[in-house]
Amino acid sequence: MTADAHLIEHMMNPQNYGNMENPDASGMGKNPQNGEKVAIHLKVEKQDDPLITDISFQAIGCTTTIVAGSIVTSEAKGIHFSRAEELVSATLGLLENQSPEDAACTEMVALALKAALDTYREKQKDPEFSLYSYHITTDCTPKEEIEEIKEENK
Amino acid sequence: MKQLFKEVHEAWLATQFTGFMSQTQSRQDLYEFANILFKHLTWLENDFIKNNISYTYDIPQVPIRVTHISHMINNIIKRMESIESQLSTCKDEHVTFRMASDLSYMKAALSKLPEEEVEKCFLAEKKYPNVELSDEARDALTIFLFEESYKEYELIMVYNYSKANSNDAFLNRIFQILIDESFFHLRSFGQMMAEMGILGVPRSLMEEIYKFDNLEQFLKDGIQEEIGAKEECKKLADAVSASSEHFAAFFTFINNQENYHIALMEEALEYINNK
Numbered sequence: 001m002t003a004d005a006h007l008i009e010h011m012m013n014p015q016n017y018g019n020m021e022n023p024d025a026s027g028m029g030k031n032p033q034n035g036e037k038v039a040i041h042l043k044v045e046k047q048d049d050p051l052i053t054d055i056s057f058q059a060i061g062c063t064t065t066i067v068a069g070s071i072v073t074s075e076a077k078g079i080h081f082s083r084a085e086e087l088v089s090a091t092l093g094l095l096e097n098q099s100p101e102d103a104a105c106t107e108m109v110a111l112a113l114k115a116a117l118d119t120y121r122e123k124q125k126d127p128e129f130s131l132y133s134y135h136i137t138t139d140c141t142p143k144e145e146i147e148e149i150k151e152e153n154k
Numbered sequence: 155m156k157q158l159f160k161e162v163h164e165a166w167l168a169t170q171f172t173g174f175m176s177q178t179q180s181r182q183d184l185y186e187f188a189n190i191l192f193k194h195l196t197w198l199e200n201d202f203i204k205n206n207i208s209y210t211y212d213i214p215q216v217p218i219r220v221t222h223i224s225h226m227i228n229n230i231i232k233r234m235e236s237i238e239s240q241l242s243t244c245k246d247e248h249v250t251f252r253m254a255s256d257l258s259y260m261k262a263a264l265s266k267l268p269e270e271e272v273e274k275c276f277l278a279e280k281k282y283p284n285v286e287l288s289d290e291a292r293d294a295l296t297i298f299l300f301e302e303s304y305k306e307y308e309l310i311m312v313y314n315y316s317k318a319n320s321n322d323a324f325l326n327r328i329f330q331i332l333i334d335e336s337f338f339h340l341r342s343f344g345q346m347m348a349e350m351g352i353l354g355v356p357r358s359l360m361e362e363i364y365k366f367d368n369l370e371q372f373l374k375d376g377i378q379e380e381i382g383a384k385e386e387c388k389k390l391a392d393a394v395s396a397s398s399e400h401f402a403a404f405f406t407f408i409n410n411q412e413n414y415h416i417a418l419m420e421e422a423l424e425y426i427n428n429k
Contacts, residue, residue: 008278011300012354013219019212019358039360058360063300066357 007067014066016073020056025123027115028133029108033140036061036105038069038112044120049080057112064105072109081117088114095138104140111136155243159198160213165233166191167216171355172226174344175272180223183267185341187260194256197249199318211311211364216355223270231261277351285401291393298386299347300354305383306340307356308363309333312372315364328422335415339408373423377416384412 020026023041030037038061043054055077057069072091076084091110095103115132122129166188173184202209220226234257241250280292287295310333317329347353366372387409395402 005278008280008296008352011296012276012278012352013215014357017357018214058358060360060363063297063304 010067010070011063014070016056016070016077017058017066018056019058020054023056025116025120026131027112027117027119028131029110029112029115030133030135031061031104031108031140032135033104036065036108038065038108040069040073040109040112040116042116042120047080049082050120051080052076052078052084057109059108061105061108062101064102065108068106068109069112072113076113081120084113084117088117100138101140104136104138107136107138155198155201155207155240156209158237158240158243159195159202159209161233161237161240162191162195162198163211163213164216165230165237166195167213167355168218168226168230168233170340171216171218171344171353172223172230174341174348174353175218175223175226175275176270178268178270180267180270183263187264190256190260194253196314196318197246197253198244199314201244201246201249203318210361211315211359212361213358215357218353218355219276221271221273223267223272226272227264227267231264234261272348274351275348275353279351282346282350282398282401285394285398287394287397291390291397294393295390296350296352298390299343299350299352302383302386303340303343303347304356305379306336306343308359309336310340311359312364316369324425325422328418331418332415335411339411342404342408370423370426373419373426377419377423380412380416380419384409387412 020041020043024044026039026041028037028039036059038057038059040055040057042052045051045053055073057073059065059069072087075087079087088110091106091113095107098106111134115134119129119131122132169184169191170188173181173188176184199209218226220229238254238257241254244250280296282295313329313332313336317326317333320326320329344353387405391402391405391409394405
């Protein structure tokens with residue numbers, strides 16, 4: 001990750017970071033490779049296409065995760081679920097252009113949002129439902145390390 | 155009392171990070187006052203534990219972006235007044251008497267600190283005085299400082315929680331040394347962040363970071379993280395060595411300090427394995 005002015009702003013002052021009291025739904029994105037995780041909490045206005053009125057996130061992860069969480073939650077605040085699904089898809093579509101480490105962090109945030117949306121829908125059917133937790137599929141091993149491992153195994 | 159605990163935590167961070175902004179003798183005063191507020195936090199925490207009350211280190215983001223240090227000083231004084239108004243929620247009168255006395259002195263001393271312009275701590279110029287860095291080295295240093303300042307805060311809180319909830323003198327000696335070491339590193343990195351215009355208060359911790367079940371695994375992971383941090387310090391020392399002998403020496407020094415942290419964690423690991 002480069003540290004341009006826009007990203008530094010998110011590092012210095014991450015948007016929507018923190019816990020939320022009595023969320024309407026929460027979701028979790030996890031990296032099973034290293035135990036990092038992102039939780040996203042939502043306050044939702046009930047409608048045919050529900051509206052995200054408030055959102056927050058917390059993470060056990062690196063700076064890239066915090067920047068991704070800050071950007072994605074800022075985009076998601078105040079939009080309807082249909083748009084939020086598009087946001088998840090668009091974010092996952094960006095992964096190919098990122099380094100494996102950055103892609104893993106971004107995927108974790110996108111999946112946490114997806115999990116929170118799915119949790120909300122599930123809770124409408126079953127109010128006792130806890131939360132969805134999705135695992136990322138991106139391997140966050142840096143390319144150089146993969147090359148080193150390949151060399152060692154030759 | 156949970157609100158009181160939270161506000162003391164916030165006041166400690168606000169005071170500590172205002173210390174990073176200062177370029178005058180005020181820095182030392184703010185560091186001392188931050189130490190006192192951290193001590194208050196541990197007193198209140200001890201009261202929670204004695205009374206078997208669950209608690210967390212959850213706090214909202216602490217805003218610190220100001221143009222003049224007086225804005226932060228006034229903010230800290232207001233925070234202290236709010237703390238004073240809630241002291242009665244702690245039933246240990248010895249604790250609240252000591253806190254009230256400290257707060258009264260600190261408020262008076264804070265109000266006398268001189269004005270300083272501190273806007274440059276937040277301008278994100280990413281320049282370190284008298285040091286020329288390549289774009290790549292500057293980016294690496296910037297990200298390193300964000301990662302590590304959060305990490306040091308995390309370690310302070312994790313070891314503090316472990317120490318508060320343990321009666322084992324051997325482990326508590328190690329935890330206290332690690333807390334002290336992390337304070338030193340947090341201050342070193344915080345001052346650098348202020349110099350580079352990228353100062354920000356670390357984000358709050360998720361509960362499972364400090365309320366872990368398996369100390370052995372935590373120590374093993376911690377040793378791996380320290381090894382990773384050593385590697386980062388070495389890379390940074392190499393990246394800046396051409397432009398700053400002082401900087402390179404600093405990162406070599408931090409790198410070598412990590413060896414001590416690893417040795418302490420290995421000592422703790424050996425101790426719990428032999429118990």
